[in-house]
Amino acid sequence: MQACAQRIFKTAWFAKAARSADIIDADICKAARQLADGLGDDLGGNVWKKRLDKNTKRGIVVNKVGEFWIFVFLFAKNDIENIDDKQLKKLKKLAADYQKLTKAALDRALESKDLVEICNG
Numbered sequence: 001m002q003a004c005a006q007r008i009f010k011t012a013w014f015a016k017a018a019r020s021a022d023i024i025d026a027d028i029c030k031a032a033r034q035l036a037d038g039l040g041d042d043l044g045g046n047v048w049k050k051r052l053d054k055n056t057k058r059g060i061v062v063n064k065v066g067e068f069w070i071f072v073f074l075f076a077k078n079d080i081e082n083i084d085d086k087q088l089k090k091l092k093k094l095a096a097d098y099q100k101l102t103k104a105a106l107d108r109a110l111e112s113k114d115l116v117e118i119c120n121g
Helices: 012-020 025-036 085-099 103-111
Strands: 007-011 041-044 047-052 057-064 068-076 115-119
Touching (some): 025 057, 025 068
Antiparallel strands (some): 007 115
16 A cells, blocks of 8 residues: 555544544545545635445545645435535634644644544655
8 A cells, every 4th residue: 555645544433434434534635635636625724524435425535735735524425416515614714714724733633532643744
């Protein structure tokens, strides 16, 4: 497996949802590499949608260009076809908040387990 080009994280919520869906960290890291290569749906505002789990699940991912990807939301394709405009607006706000994240704040989020690091390239 290739090394991750950037730091890859998942939120505590995403970690729990991924565990329930049997999606492992190696698959999430692979998805992040694919996103970095442009293989995902760019929803604008540093928010991406990525197919996971043999195309049965969708991950919502935010990124800080050149620094990190954070997997924040997971849903089944058969439960939700797409996120709506209101949800997308909230996700864009979340992405903007992550853009402002300092190294110290990132370290605190890791220490408190609000974020879990998957790989660091």
